[in-house]
Amino acid sequence: MSVARLRLGLCLHTRSFTSSAPCLFYHSTQNKWIGRWNYLRRRREDANDEDSAARENEEEAAKSAILEKSFESRQPTDLMLRCTVLDSAGVVKTISGSFKKSDLASEHKLNIPAFPNLVPTILVRKEAFLVNILHIRALIKADTVLLFDTHPPTSSSSSSSTSMPYEFRALESVLLSVLSALESEMVFTRHLVGGLLAELEDDIDRDKFKRLLHYSRRLSNFQNRAKLVQAAIDEVLEQDEDMDAMYLSDKKKGIIKEEPDHEELEVLLESFSKQVEEIVNESETTM
CATH class of the missing domain: 1.20.5 (Single alpha-helices involved in coiled-coils or other helix-helix interfaces)
Known part of the structure; x- marks a missing residue:
């Protein structure tokens, strides 16, 4: 019995182990x-x-x-300006160079606010004058010209007589560029308006009237800009002191005139003022 019980116990223990x-x-x-x-x-x-x-x-x-x-x-002193520099012979010295605004103001004895804004102006200073008309922003001195934010010039030749002072030859070049821009835009706008009016003679529809209204507004904006250019030139013509101060070469040479004589500059400015006035009148007739 003991053996059987032992075997039974071993069997049960084995089954329990294997099952767990x-x-x-x-x-x-x-x-x-x-x-x-x-x-x-x-x-x-x-x-x-x-x-x-x-x-x-x-x-x-x-x-x-x-x-x-x-x-x-x-930092206002770190403001950079890009400009092209022309020397006394009208030859390009630097093309699209980067200059600190503070350095330019110090070198040319200008106050920071004296640089041109978006309104057409000709500002006269002690040793220079600033021109800001349409796409031209220039600092003109007795022997140097700085063109701000402009494309590199294609030619360094002067279109005016060499008998004129350097600063007036530079001013004339600037005004010629302005006049050329006005004339080009006037011709282009007149072509658009003329072509549309010819189309309206053959067929009238709403879209063409919308285009005509758009061209009319464009022509009106152009006329306003041309008038501002003329006003900037006329403003200088009305100020004898400013015209006297624009003779920078004489100042540099120490030439003192007993009586104010700015006929040369006056003729130059009046000529351009009349040409701009003609463009203004043409825009009015086109409208």
């Missing part, structure tokens, strides 16, 4: 996978933290750079 073995194996395997998953999750979290920190550092660096550039751009 799969469960123990399953739990141990599950624990291993859970541990590995937790390990990978911690690594991903650490990597994400590192990436977040790196992104934050990059964002901070970018913000700092943007702020630094913003502060630099707000």
Whole structure:
């Protein structure tokens, strides 16, 4: 009996062990996978933290750079201007060079606000005068011309008589360029209006009337700009002191006139004023 009971006990113990073995194996395997998953999750979290920190550092660096550039751009002394410089012979010395506005103001003895704005003007200063008309922005001295924000000149030759002072030859070149721009725009606009009117004689529709209204507004804007150019020239003609002050070469040579004599400059300005007036009148008849 004892042997039988022993065998029965061994048999029951063996069955109990073999039946619980799969469960123990399953739990141990599950624990291993859970541990590995937790390990990978911690690594991903650490990597994400590192990436977040790196992104934050990059964002901070970018913000700092943007702020630094913003502060630099707000410094008035660091404002850069691009201009082309012509010497006393009318030869180009520098093409589209970059200059600090403060340096130009100091070198040419100008106040910062003295540079031309968007309104057509001719501003007379002690040793120079500034011209801002249409696409021309120029600083004219007795022996130097600075053309601001312009395309490189195609020719360095002067179209006027060499007997005129340097500053007047430069002014004449500027006014010729302005006059040429006005004439070109007038011819182009007149061509558009004339072609549309010819179309309206054959066929009248709503779209063509809309185009006619658009051209009329365009012509009106052009006429206003031409009048502003004429007003800028006439304003100088009305100021004898300004015309006297524009004889920069005489100032540089120390020539003092007993009586004001600005006939040469007056003739030059009146000639261009009349030509601009003709363009204004032509625009009125076209309208």
